[in-house]
Structures are given as structure tokens and as C-alpha cells.
Amino acid sequence: MTQILRAEGIASYPNPLAVSATTPYGEARAAILSREGFDAAEREISQWPGYAPTPLHALPALASRLGLGALWYKDESTRFGLKSFKALGGAYAVFRLIQKAIAAAHGGHQATPAEILAGQYRDIVSALTVTCATDGNHGRSVAWGAQLFGCRCVIYIHATVSEGRRAAIAHYGAEVIRVPGNYDDSVRHAAAEAERNGWTVVSDTTYEGYRDIPIDVMHGYGVMAREMVRQLGDELPTHVIVQAGVGALAASVCAAFWLAWGERRPVFIIAEPEQADCFFQSGQAGRPVAVHGDLDTVMAGLACGEVSPVAWEILSGGANHYATVGDRFALEAMRVFALPQDGDAAIVSGETGGTGLGLLLAAAGEPAVRQALGLDANARVLLIGSEGDTDPVIYREVVGRSAEEVLA
Ligand SMILES: Cc1ncc(COP(=O)(O)O)c(C=O)c1O
Incomplete structure (x- = not known):
């Protein structure tokens, strides 16, 4: 039985099927997401009108408030004017x-x-x-x-x-x-x-007999991961927290980092809403299992009950921890980003974009969870800011100001 740690707004356990850091990416994974596939997506998408790498913010003041060594936020709020990384896929x-x-x-x-x-x-x-x-x-x-x-x-x-x-x-x-x-x-x-x-x-999700198009989608997302590899240079993160719906984003980031960094790749944490935790459940079962119900969560982009099978093929070995985050903490994350600490940038993050910080906020008062995830003063954590105010009305309700006011 996997040992699940539970506290208010957070649950986590180490993936029993995780492969060791030294495991090569290998041919089976490359038959799904490949270096060539990522290269082609980069070549084509960088020629589209309006293409520009999105910012990677370093947030030293927030890192220190959370007791971490470093914190980065990849900010997809400006991607092609669509306000999310999804524009790529x-x-x-x-x-x-x-x-x-x-x-x-x-x-x-x-x-x-x-x-x-x-x-x-x-x-x-x-x-x-x-x-x-x-x-x-x-x-x-x-x-x-x-x-x-x-x-x-x-x-x-x-x-x-x-x-x-x-x-x-x-x-x-x-x-x-x-x-x-x-x-x-x-x-x-x-x-x-x-x-x-x-x-x-x-x-963006695969099913029986349907793989090629979702794989193109995932290779498209790889443009974001490749940008992060370049932006980070030699400053490798120790941890990356990636929010998962069907897992296409997480699988793409996992594969791209594995190919770029090999055994130096970061500890990979998958974060999901409590009410839509299909990876969390599948990880325990050791195979994809569906979560039913209305999957109601404020993290709208993650309201998925079934993992994408090809994403599972990458993540079932590539993920190190599965975690769930309560809605309250995702909303709190949006407000924390909008009211930055000394010198950090103000950030506009939608509900789904705030999942990673939500996890850190929920873990902050829970020493056992922090220890299990290795979130200490040596941790250099990368968060995927997958969206900006994709719904401006909801954004204003949660944060109390519009995106424009937050950035003014
Ligand atoms: C903003 C945002 N972040 C993350 C995700 C999760 O992506 P995936 O479904 O590939 O896991 C989604 C999915 O819609 C999204 O809209």
C-alpha cells in the first residue's frame, strides 16, 4: 500500500512506479514524444506571426517566504494573445x-x-x-x-x-x-x-486508435518546455510542479526535460484538484482509472476524469510524486501572485495557473508533507504558470482587481 500523507488542502504520495533518475529516456518513450517531434514543433511555431518566448519570472522574495531556495514561474499569460500555453498545442x-x-x-x-x-x-x-x-x-x-x-x-x-x-x-x-x-x-x-x-x-487526449493528433498537441507544448530549458541555463531546478488535467502538458514537460537534462532532471510532482484526481487515483492503482462525477473545481482546466493514455505512458514512470490541491489554495495563489513580495514581479495567474503555488501554500504549514516532497531551503522549484486571466470576470471576483490593475 502506498503511504498517502493528508493535510488540509493537500495530499501526496511518492509514485511507486517512478523510474530512477539515471534511467535513460529510452525508445519506448521516444516512440511517443521525441526530440525530432519537439524540434519540428519549435521550427514551425517560431515562424508564426506574434511568436515570442514567454517570461520566466524568478521570485526570490516569495521563495524565501515559503522557505525555499529558489522559485521560478513560467508565465504563459501572454502566449500568442490567448493567455495560456494551450495556444501552442x-x-x-x-x-x-x-x-x-x-x-x-x-x-x-x-x-x-x-x-x-x-x-x-x-x-x-x-x-x-x-x-x-x-x-x-x-x-x-x-x-x-x-x-x-x-x-x-x-x-x-x-x-x-x-x-x-x-x-x-x-x-x-x-x-x-x-x-x-x-x-x-x-x-x-x-x-x-x-x-x-x-x-x-x-x-488533446488520446483514446483507442487515436494518438497522432494529441501527440502533435504535446509536441507543440514542448516549445514552452524548450524555452524554459534555455531561460534557466545552468540554474537547474530541483523540483518542477506541473498541474494535470488529462496530463498532456505534464507529459510534454516531463519528456522535454528528460531529453534535455537526463539524470539531472528535476523531481517531478503532478498536482491535481481534489475533485478531479485521475492521476492520483491511477498512480495508486498502477494503471489508468477513471474518476466520475461532475469534477467540479475552480481549476477549470483540470476538470478531467480520465488520463490521456499516452500521457500515462510517459508519466507513470516519469512522475516522482502525485499530489492533490484544494480549491481554496489555488484561489489563494492567484491573490498571492497579484500582491507580490518585495521586488518580485506582479503576476496575473488564472485558477488553473495557480495550482503549483497552491500546492506550496498548502504544504507550507505541514512539515511532514514538505519533508516528503523535499520542499526545504535547498529546493529550487519551478512552477508552470499555465494561464493568465483566461476568464477576466472570474479573475476580478477572486483577486478583487482586473489583470490590468494588477500589472499597473
Ligand atoms: C490553463 C491550463 N493549465 C493546465 C491544463 C492541463 O493540461 P492537460 O489537460 O494537458 O493536463 C489545462 C488544460 O486544459 C489548462 O487549460
């Missing part, structure tokens, strides 16, 4: 789909972003329809990619996706349809509609 998968359709019609020609943006293959691109289910940010990325490159897009959202998030997707010209049930129900709905209409599903 869904849109890249749409791009790859278009590239493949053009290659099929033009003797294998790999069209460049510039050629597609110039409308050189408009006849092929405009005949494509992409679709997906989303809790907000992934759909926004797919819709944006479809609009940018010129294909049609239909997006499905479930019952509890906020109106602000619905409107943000519609803003990119997609048809947005709300369906009953939770996220996993909307995934099944999108798959059925695509089958019926001859559309292509651009999902």
Missing part, C-alpha cells in the same frame, strides 16, 4: 493536419506557415473542418489555429464551462455548442459528431 495540431492534407495533394510538399498564411492552398484548407471538446483553453487554441490558417471549426463545451470561456472561443470564429454532462461526455460527443460529418477531431 491545438493550433499546432491544426497546422500539422493542414500540412498533411497539402502534402497528400501536392506530392509530399511540406508547406511552410508562410505559404499557408498567404492563402496558397486555400482550396484544400477551406474544405477542412476541425472539431474538439474543451473546458475552454484547448478549444480556444484550436479555434484560433483554424481561423489563422483558414479552415472551419466546431467546438463542444460541457455544462459547467463559464460563459466567459465560451465567448472567448467564439471570438475566434468557431461555432461553439454546449452539451450536457461533464468534460468526458463532451469528448465522446465531439468524436461522434466528427464521425457523422467527416470532420477531424483535434483532441
Whole structure:
């Protein structure tokens, strides 16, 4: 039996299946996420209009308040104007789909972003329809990619996706349809509609017989991980905390760090909401298990009940600890980021972006948890700020000010 430590707003246990730090990345993992796949995503995405690496903030004052040696926050709030890292994934998968359709019609020609943006293959691109289910940010990325490159897009959202998030997707010209049930129900709905209409599903999660597109999504996310590797230089973190919904983000970061840093890669902590803890549950079972119910959490991007099987293939060995975080601490994290300590930058983080700091805040008063996770004065912790104020109305309610006011 795994020994789970529980305290208010936090639970954690070490992954019994974790491989040792010296384990090479290996061929089985490279058959899913590869150096070449990450290279290709970087090459293509860096040519898109508006591409710029997002900031990596060092937060020494907050680190010292939390009793840590160092703290970094990768701030995705400015990614392509979409306010989350998700801009990298869904849109890249749409791009790859278009590239493949053009290659099929033009003797294998790999069209460049510039050629597609110039409308050189408009006849092929405009005949494509992409679709997906989303809790907000992934759909926004797919819709944006479809609009940018010129294909049609239909997006499905479930019952509890906020109106602000619905409107943000519609803003990119997609048809947005709300369906009953939770996220996993909307995934099944999108798959059925695509089958019926001859559309292509651009999902961030894999299922039986469907892997290539979610793998493109994960390679797209790798652009963010590669930026962090460059920004950190020789200052390697000892720990990285990555929030997980279906685990595509976490698997991408885990793989990219493993490939870049090998045995020097950081201790990898997966953080999930208490109410949507499919990795936490799967880790105990030693295989993917589904979590049911409405998965209601303020960390909207993490309200997923089923792990992505290919993400599981990377993370089941690559994760060192599984942890859950209470909603209260994710909200507290948003407020702490908005009111910085001496000299630290003010940061706009949405509910899901605050998960990692939420975990640190929940662990702060719990010596046993801190010790188990190695969160002490020698720890140099990297947090993934996966989103900014993706829903500005909710952001203002939680923080008491708008993003603009926080950054003024
Ligand atoms: C802002 C944000 N962070 C993290 C995640 C988690 O990503 P994944 O579902 O790949 O685990 C999501 C997913 O939607 C998200 O929107």
C-alpha cells in the first residue's frame, strides 16, 4: 500500500512506479514524444506571426517566504494573445493536419506557415473542418489555429464551462455548442459528431486508435518546455510542479526535460484538484482509472476524469510524486501572485495557473508533507504558470482587481 500523507488542502504520495533518475529516456518513450517531434514543433511555431518566448519570472522574495531556495514561474499569460500555453498545442495540431492534407495533394510538399498564411492552398484548407471538446483553453487554441490558417471549426463545451470561456472561443470564429454532462461526455460527443460529418477531431487526449493528433498537441507544448530549458541555463531546478488535467502538458514537460537534462532532471510532482484526481487515483492503482462525477473545481482546466493514455505512458514512470490541491489554495495563489513580495514581479495567474503555488501554500504549514516532497531551503522549484486571466470576470471576483490593475 502506498503511504498517502493528508493535510488540509493537500495530499501526496511518492509514485511507486517512478523510474530512477539515471534511467535513460529510452525508445519506448521516444516512440511517443521525441526530440525530432519537439524540434519540428519549435521550427514551425517560431515562424508564426506574434511568436515570442514567454517570461520566466524568478521570485526570490516569495521563495524565501515559503522557505525555499529558489522559485521560478513560467508565465504563459501572454502566449500568442490567448493567455495560456494551450495556444501552442491545438493550433499546432491544426497546422500539422493542414500540412498533411497539402502534402497528400501536392506530392509530399511540406508547406511552410508562410505559404499557408498567404492563402496558397486555400482550396484544400477551406474544405477542412476541425472539431474538439474543451473546458475552454484547448478549444480556444484550436479555434484560433483554424481561423489563422483558414479552415472551419466546431467546438463542444460541457455544462459547467463559464460563459466567459465560451465567448472567448467564439471570438475566434468557431461555432461553439454546449452539451450536457461533464468534460468526458463532451469528448465522446465531439468524436461522434466528427464521425457523422467527416470532420477531424483535434483532441488533446488520446483514446483507442487515436494518438497522432494529441501527440502533435504535446509536441507543440514542448516549445514552452524548450524555452524554459534555455531561460534557466545552468540554474537547474530541483523540483518542477506541473498541474494535470488529462496530463498532456505534464507529459510534454516531463519528456522535454528528460531529453534535455537526463539524470539531472528535476523531481517531478503532478498536482491535481481534489475533485478531479485521475492521476492520483491511477498512480495508486498502477494503471489508468477513471474518476466520475461532475469534477467540479475552480481549476477549470483540470476538470478531467480520465488520463490521456499516452500521457500515462510517459508519466507513470516519469512522475516522482502525485499530489492533490484544494480549491481554496489555488484561489489563494492567484491573490498571492497579484500582491507580490518585495521586488518580485506582479503576476496575473488564472485558477488553473495557480495550482503549483497552491500546492506550496498548502504544504507550507505541514512539515511532514514538505519533508516528503523535499520542499526545504535547498529546493529550487519551478512552477508552470499555465494561464493568465483566461476568464477576466472570474479573475476580478477572486483577486478583487482586473489583470490590468494588477500589472499597473
Ligand atoms: C490553463 C491550463 N493549465 C493546465 C491544463 C492541463 O493540461 P492537460 O489537460 O494537458 O493536463 C489545462 C488544460 O486544459 C489548462 O487549460
